[in-house]
Amino acid sequence: MRVTPEDGIVVVTGAGSGLGRALAHVFAHKGFAVAGLGRRAEALEETAALCPGFFAVPVDIADAGAVRAAFATLPAPAVLVNNAAIYPRRDLLAETGESWAETVNSNLNGLVNCTLAALGPMVQRGQGRILNVATFADLNPLPGAAAYSVSKGAARIFTRALIADITDRFPGIVVSDWMPGMLATKMGIRDGLDPATAAAWGATLALLRDPSLTGSTFEMDREILPPRGLKNRVKDALLLRRRRPRVLSDL
Amino acid sequence: MSTLADHGDAPEGGWDALVIGTGIGGGTLGRRLAEAGMRVLFLEKGQADARSAENGLSEVALPEARAVRGLWPAPLTATVDGITQRFFAPLGSGPGGSSVFYAATLERPDRHDIDDTPGRPHPTGGWPLGFDTLAPSYAEAARLYRVYGTPDPLSPEVPLPLRAPPPLTAVEARLFDRLQRSGLHPYHAPTGIERIDGCRMCLGRKCPKACKMDGRSAGVEPALATGRARLVTGAEVTRLVMDGDRIAAVEATVDGTSRRFTARRIVLAGGALGSPRVLLRSACEDWPDGVANRSGLVGRNLMFHLNEILAVWPGLDGPPTKAVSFRDLYHRDGQRLGTVQAMGIRASYGEITYYLQRMLEGTRLAPLAPVARLPAALAARLLGSAQILVGLLEDLPYRENRVGADGHIHYTLHDELKARRRVFRRALRQAFRGQRGLLLGIAPDLNWGHPCGTLRFGHDPAHSVLRADGRTHDVENLWVADASFMPTSMGVNPSLTIAAFALHVADGMLGGRK
Numbered sequence: 001m002r003v004t005p006e007d008g009i010v011v012v013t014g015a016g017s018g019l020g021r022a023l024a025h026v027f028a029h030k031g032f033a034v035a036g037l038g039r040r041a042e043a044l045e046e047t048a049a050l051c052p053g054f055f056a057v058p059v060d061i062a063d064a065g066a067v068r069a070a071f072a073t074l075p076a077p078a079v080l081v082n083n084a085a086i087y088p089r090r091d092l093l094a095e096t097g098e099s100w101a102e103t104v105n106s107n108l109n110g111l112v113n114c115t116l117a118a119l120g121p122m123v124q125r126g127q128g129r130i131l132n133v134a135t136f137a138d139l140n141p142l143p144g145a146a147a148y149s150v151s152k153g154a155a156r157i158f159t160r161a162l163i164a165d166i167t168d169r170f171p172g173i174v175v176s177d178w179m180p181g182m183l184a185t186k187m188g189i190r191d192g193l194d195p196a197t198a199a200a201w202g203a204t205l206a207l208l209r210d211p212s213l214t215g216s217t218f219e220m221d222r223e224i225l226p227p228r229g230l231k232n233r234v235k236d237a238l239l240l241r242r243r244r245p246r247v248l249s250d251l
Numbered sequence: 252m253s254t255l256a257d258h259g260d261a262p263e264g265g266w267d268a269l270v271i272g273t274g275i276g277g278g279t280l281g282r283r284l285a286e287a288g289m290r291v292l293f294l295e296k297g298q299a300d301a302r303s304a305e306n307g308l309s310e311v312a313l314p315e316a317r318a319v320r321g322l323w324p325a326p327l328t329a330t331v332d333g334i335t336q337r338f339f340a341p342l343g344s345g346p347g348g349s350s351v352f353y354a355a356t357l358e359r360p361d362r363h364d365i366d367d368t369p370g371r372p373h374p375t376g377g378w379p380l381g382f383d384t385l386a387p388s389y390a391e392a393a394r395l396y397r398v399y400g401t402p403d404p405l406s407p408e409v410p411l412p413l414r415a416p417p418p419l420t421a422v423e424a425r426l427f428d429r430l431q432r433s434g435l436h437p438y439h440a441p442t443g444i445e446r447i448d449g450c451r452m453c454l455g456r457k458c459p460k461a462c463k464m465d466g467r468s469a470g471v472e473p474a475l476a477t478g479r480a481r482l483v484t485g486a487e488v489t490r491l492v493m494d495g496d497r498i499a500a501v502e503a504t505v506d507g508t509s510r511r512f513t514a515r516r517i518v519l520a521g522g523a524l525g526s527p528r529v530l531l532r533s534a535c536e537d538w539p540d541g542v543a544n545r546s547g548l549v550g551r552n553l554m555f556h557l558n559e560i561l562a563v564w565p566g567l568d569g570p571p572t573k574a575v576s577f578r579d580l581y582h583r584d585g586q587r588l589g590t591v592q593a594m595g596i597r598a599s600y601g602e603i604t605y606y607l608q609r610m611l612e613g614t615r616l617a618p619l620a621p622v623a624r625l626p627a628a629l630a631a632r633l634l635g636s637a638q639i640l641v642g643l644l645e646d647l648p649y650r651e652n653r654v655g656a657d658g659h660i661h662y663t664l665h666d667e668l669k670a671r672r673r674v675f676r677r678a679l680r681q682a683f684r685g686q687r688g689l690l691l692g693i694a695p696d697l698n699w700g701h702p703c704g705t706l707r708f709g710h711d712p713a714h715s716v717l718r719a720d721g722r723t724h725d726v727e728n729l730w731v732a733d734a735s736f737m738p739t740s741m742g743v744n745p746s747l748t749i750a751a752f753a754l755h756v757a758d759g760m761l762g763g764r765k
């Protein structure tokens with residue numbers, strides 16, 4: 001079960017740089033029409049120059065009204081990749097309410113704005129794919145990364161809350177989290193992964209729409225299984241059911 | 252027709268008929284009226300989710316979350332044999348009512364369910380409309396609901412007009428064979444599903460297409476398609492405003508504000524638990540015991556069915572079937588028992604745990620209930636290929652079994668019912684002797700999804716609420732078309748009967764117009 005270009009367009013947020021640009025590139029070369037959202041029009045134009053069938057949608061995703069208006073001009077999305085995020089390195093004592101809100105507005109509220117806008121047409125069709133680019137930053141927040149860790153951690157909770165609200169009603173809308181790994185991007189680390197490698201995984205995952213992927217977490221190209229309690233492990237054993245993490249190359 | 256547009260701006264007056272509730276009763280009746288040219292307004296308490304929604308019944312707890320899913324939002328409070336419980340009942344609220352979740356088995360009852368027949372006397376002396384009078388409405392309902400199946404080989408009656416069923420699967424064929432070898436007479440259960448391309452047999456859950464035929468797809472939607480009907484969802488009728496023996500207006504809360512609607516004819520179709528509440532809550536100076544309640548019977552004679560759940564192992568693995576029904580145990584030794592049919596669910600881990608726990612709960616082993624999980628896991632593995640059958644045991648009317656103005660249910664399991672249950676269980680055990688079969692459940696299991704009887708129809712205004720044509724004895728411009736009308740619960744599922752009666756009521760209303 002894979003999404004095809006006939007199913008609709010792919011929307012990538014944060015498409016003006018780094019992983020977002022690399023994702024747009026993969027989707028475009030697979031024949032998809034790609035709408036790239038981003039704050040900086042020039043950066044989006046640079047992405048457009050690399051990607052056939054890409055259209056630039058300059059918009060600040062933190063602005064709910066602007067996001068609604070932008071989606072209203074787009075054809076129905078088959079896929080939304082919530083990739084945009086900012087990572088201000090700032091000691092918590094240097095944060096102000098305003099600087100904090102700015103990070104939460106993009107990393108959490110921006111993702112929510114885009115998701116709500118994309119859900120309208122997806123719900124109408126009972127079908128769609130939402131992939132949230134996520135991190136483990138919330139597990140052990142690093143010094144200097146408070147706003148990032150909190151907002152990205154909240155975004156992971158949002159994924160679960162979204163699933164709680166829609167999956168029983170619209171199982172054809174497949175929602176999951178993906179950790180791309182440590183990337184050699186401006187936000188990442190110098191000797192990290194080539195974003196093109198990660199983007200190939202991310203795009204593959206975003207085009208898979210088996211309902212069993214809903215709620216899964218993939219890191220790079222393989223699934224991370226949630227820890228199982230003792231009771232469930234006993235049950236698994238009795239049912240001769242052992243869960244193995246899925247790997248993209250097998251799907 | 253793919254979405255149910257909400258017509259919150261629909262005009263408040265000028266309607267030929269106002270239909271309260273859009274279940275199988277209200278939906279079917281409204282469709283008939285609109286197709287015949289009437290202007291129809293539906294007021295539905297529940298919400299319309301996106302048409303693509305596929306959810307089933309669930310234990311989701313927040314009332315708001317239940318409402319968007321088309322589930323009855325509040326828990327039911329029921330006192331059964333003196334013990335009060337609060338729980339979420341398997342009831343729908345929204346376009347289609349409970350029927351969007353139903354399993355679409357559309358059985359016509361036997362003659363003795365309706366008529367007083369020699370050798371099979373009817374507990375109420377017979378319904379005011381006989382089997383033969385209702386037969387054309389049953390046939391019409393079967394056509395509207397696109398019913399397929401095969402006739403009951405034991406029935407001497409003219410069969411329903413049935414579409415040809417799909418060929419039996421291997422598991423179904425095996426099950427038929429087993430039953431026949433035990434001397435039983437299975438038939439392909441009459442089923443209201445169009446079976447369009449890509450049909451996924453949405454039994455127990457909402458169908459995202461106009462494929463499963465229910466009060467929405469075969470009622471409200473075709474009614475709206477005529478252009479003469481409008482639907483306001485989220486509109487809970489709180490009161491009927493009376494002017495002598497007529498309803499002057501219908502008061503409803505829509506989006507938190509109270510509005511008044513008027514129409515020449517009012518049809519109450521809020522279901523067997525919903526409709527009597529509207530009447531009781533409309534009590535006023537002229538109608539101190541509730542509207543249309545001079546008989547004192549509004550809300551009374553509440554019936555359900557008792558479920559007897561049975562696991563059988565056809566010896567073949569396969570998807571759960573819903574195709575098999577038989578009526579060999581329907582009426583035995585002068586007793587009204589009921590039909591037996593495949594339930595369309597799998598004996599999965601969850602169900603087996605549930606039943607093991609329920610079995611333990613009824614015994615002194617109750618403290619062991621949590622332990623049932625492990626045996627259930629084993630059972631699920633060993634017995635996972637079981638098919639689940641359910642026997643529906645008829646419930647009979649008792650005045651004190653009732654729903655009140657506050658929705659509280661009082662129900663007593665009478666000795667007579669318990670005795671018939673023993674007979675039914677014995678008959679089931681005998682029928683499956685020599686087969687791999689297991690009766691699940693020890694305590695009586697009321698089917699909360701099948702309430703009926705709370706506004707029974709009859710000829711005598713002292714002993715019934717509705718006339719034979721569905722109009723109330725007491726109020727000139729008020730009709731009822733839902734499961735409330737049934738004087739007895741029959742030995743089969745109720746929906747085809749509700750639809751047939753709704754068509755009959757609609758025809759009477761249309762005749763009266765000329």
Ligand SMILES: Cc1cc2nc3c(=O)[nH]c(=O)nc-3n(C[C@H](O)[C@H](O)[C@H](O)COP(=O)(O)OP(=O)(O)OC[C@H]3O[C@@H](n4cnc5c(N)ncnc54)[C@H](O)[C@@H]3O)c2cc1C
Binds near residue numbers: 342352353700746
């Ligand atoms: C899981 C399940 C499976 C079933 N399977 C079958 C089956 O296979 N075959 C079968 O024949 N039957 C089956 N049934 C039973 C069947 O669904 C019901 O008997 C039938 O749908 C009842 O229809 P109704 O029109 O009487 O009322 P309802 O379906 O209860 O509809 C009443 C409607 O009125 C609305 N309403 C109530 N009060 C108000 C108010 N004050 N103002 C406005 N609106 C109001 C409600 O919100 C609701 O939408 C099943 C039931 C369940 C739960």
